[in-house]
Amino acid sequence: MPKKKVLVTGGAGFIGGNFVQYMIHKYPQYDIYNLDSLTYAGDLTKHREIETKKNYHFIKADIADREQIIPLFVQEKFDYVVHFAAESHVDRSITDPEVFIRTNVLGTQVLLDASKHIGVTKFVHVSTDxxxxxxxxxxxxxxxxxxxxxxxxxxxxxxxxxxxLVRAYHETYELPVNITRCSNNYGPYHFPEKLIPLTISRILNDQKVPVYGDGKNIRDWLHVIDHCTAIDLVMHEGINGEVYNVGGHNEQTNLEVVKTIIRALGKSDDLIEFVKDRLGHDKRYAIDPTKLEKLGWKPTYTFETGIDQTIQWYLDNKEWWEHIISGEYQSYFEKQYSI
Known part of the structure; x- marks a missing residue:
């Protein structure tokens, strides 16, 4: 019996990368295909331990390039598509919205067309709260x-x-789809422009940590591995056409998150620097994941256990993030926060 083929788009990114590793280890009977265009946030070094495994395959491609994607789907005949690939940093979208439309909207349409063409078993679209x-x-x-x-x-x-678009392809073409909408993720391999890894890396270097506005904006934090288990469940058990919210029951203000990390690393609150608030900064996100829990999922990490594990991971993997925050990213950081 041929192996099931699972295409993971954006598998060199943070959440997609963790999902690739999760699937490689949990499902040796599946062939896992990691498709990524390797933009600034794409990083393959996280996959060094799995790149020699026979059921792991990497494909460098742009999801918005129809001439690449359609023939690839016809050739490989993927059974499942789990679609993470997206421009995802709000600050960057405010500076340059066009690239977000191309990747997140047009790229998704290309993938939907390709999936419809070959008749995939399930298309899981990973979205956001x-x-x-x-x-x-x-x-x-x-x-x-x-x-x-x-x-x-x-x-x-x-x-x-x-x-x-995903909903429309289900309603119009009966494409088997699910949409997941998650709260803020954190954990290993998180790109260091996001709040938690940014705070950890800045504190470890005794640098000021920029906090937007008064720091009272609230987010519901979800450990990335809990997110991976949720997507796994939806991929296999989700009812076609349904949306599932994925939340961690871990609401924290941005300032509370920063102070938690400062305390864990034995540093002073003097490292906090309040900066001009982001344009259109949403006050609070919080998810009710009851529907997904009825399907059989529950998070295993509390914020306390998850943040301790995450901080330790960054302490143990300084080489990875120190390489990333050099060069082009540093120029972006200085421009974004005017520090």
Missing amino acids: EVYGELDFDPTTFFTEETPIQPNSPYSASKASSDL
């Missing part, structure tokens, strides 16, 4: 799968647009 807009600070309110989509940034608007 940011498509719902923002919540107020009432701790009893949460995003559910029925919450109207009201994106507030070019990034979240591009993801909302791709969500609607």
Whole structure:
């Protein structure tokens, strides 16, 4: 019996990369294909330990390049597509929205066309809670799968647009799809422009940590491995056409996150530097994952256990992130935060 083929787009990124490794180890009977265009946030060094495995395959390609993608699907006849590939940093979307539309919207359409052409078993589209807009600070309110989509940034608007395309391909062409919308992820191999790895790397170098506005914006934090198990479940058990929210039940203000890391590393709050708030900065995100829990999923990490593990990972893997924060990224950081 031939092996099932799973295409993971964006498998050189943070969440996609962790998912590739998770799938390689859990499903040796599957062939896992990692497709990535290797933009600034793409990094293959994280896969050194698995790149020699017979069920791992890497393909360098741009998801928006129809002339590459369609023939690839026809040749390989993938059974599953798990679509992570996206421009994902809100700050960058404010500076340059066009690249987000090309990758996140047009790229998704190309993948949907290719999947429809060969008749995949399941297309899982990995989205974000940011498509719902923002919540107020009432701790009893949460995003559910029925919450109207009201994106507030070019990034979240591009993801909302791709969500609607995925839904339309299911409704129009009966393509078997699921959409997952996750809260903020953290964990190993997180690109160091995002809050948690940025804070860890800056503190370890005794550098100021920029915090937008007053730091009171709230996010629901989800460990990346918990996210991987959720996607695995949806891929195999999700009801076609359904949306599943993936949340960690770990709400923290940005300032609380930064202070937790400072305390864990034995440093002073003097390293905190409040900077001008981001344009259109959403107040709060919080997810109700009841629907997914009824399918059989629950997070295994608390924020306390997850952040301790993450900090230790960055301490043990300084070579990886020190290489990344040099050069072009450093220029971007200085421009973004005016430090």
